[in-house]
Amino acid sequence: QVQLVESGGGLVQAGGSLRLSCAVSRRTFSVYAMGWFRQAPGKERELVAAISSGGTTYYADSVKGRFTISRDNAKNTVYLQMNSLKPEDTAVYYCAAAPILTQRPPINREEYDHWGQGTQVTVSS
Numbered sequence: 001q002v003q004l005v006e007s008g009g010g011l012v013q014a015g016g017s018l019r020l021s022c023a024v025s026r027r028t029f030s031v032y033a034m035g036w037f038r039q040a041p042g043k044e045r046e047l048v049a050a051i052s053s054g055g056t057t058y059y060a061d062s063v064k065g066r067f068t069i070s071r072d073n074a075k076n077t078v079y080l081q082m083n084s085l086k087p088e089d090t091a092v093y094y095c096a097a098a099p100i101l102t103q104r105p106p107i108n109r110e111e112y113d114h115w116g117q118g119t120q121v122t123v124s125s
Contacts, residue, residue, distance in 0.1 A: 002024065002025065002026045002113075003024070003025040003114075004022055004023070004024050004025075004095045004096070004114055004115060004116035005022065005023045005025075005116060005117070006022050006093065006095045006116040006117065007020070007022075007119060008021050008119065009093060009120045009121045010120075010121070010122070011122045011123075011124065012085055012121075012123055012124070013123070013124050014085060014086055014087055014123055014125050015085065016085050016123070017081070017082060017083045017084075018082045018085065018121060019079060019080065019081050020036065020079065020080040020082070020095075021077055021078075021079055022034070022077060022078045022079075022080075022095030023075075023076060023077050024076045024077065024078070024097060025076070026076065026097075027076075029073060029076040030053060030073040031053050031099065031101060032053060032097040032099055032100075033050060033051065033052045033053055033098040033100050033101075033102070033105040033106055034050065034051050034069075034071060034078040034095065034096070034097055034098075034105075035048075035049065035050035035051075035095075035096045035097075035098065035105065035106070035112055036048045036050070036069060036078075036080045036094070036095060036096075037093070037094045037096060037109065037112075038089075038091035038092065038093045038094070038121075039091055039092050039094070039118075040091040040092075043091075045094065045109060047060060047109065048062075048063055048067065048080070048093070049063065049067055050069065050105035050106065050107060051069045051070070051071055051078065051105055052100075052102060052103060053100075054103060055071070056103055056104050057069055057105070058104065058105050058107055066082065066083050066084045066085075067080060067082050067083070068080070068081040068083075069081075078095060080093070082121070085121075085123045086123060087123045087124065087125045089121060089123050090121060090122050090123050091120075091121060092118040092121075093118065093119050093121050094115055094116055094118045095115070096109075096112035096115050096116070097112060097113065098111050098112045098113060099113060
């Protein structure tokens with residue numbers, strides 16, 4: 001069974017930065033595509049960023065130029081560096097894993113099989 005544990009959320013002022021981490025309990029972590037999703041109150045869960053097993057990345061338009069996703073296969077960990085945070089970035093952020101070996105990472109929520117418990121990010125104005 002694959003377990004994902006997020007950390008790094010918190011409260012930050014607008015314009016600030018946070019780095020989220022997601023540790024994956026799977027030796028075959030390197031073959032998984034990984035994604036960061038977020039869900040704000042009353043809204044659907046949306047993909048923020050994703051990275052394929054080969055390192056190809058995808059970003060939602062709302063975070064391009066501000067967020068960076070990366071992975072460290074030696075540590076079984078995926079990161080989301082969030083800069084220039086805005087109040088509208090406030091949400092619960094979820095890490096997800098997809099056992100898909102494609103050049104581009106999956107962008108549909110249904111393609112991700114394993115999910116973390118989520119970490120709250122709150123950006124104050």
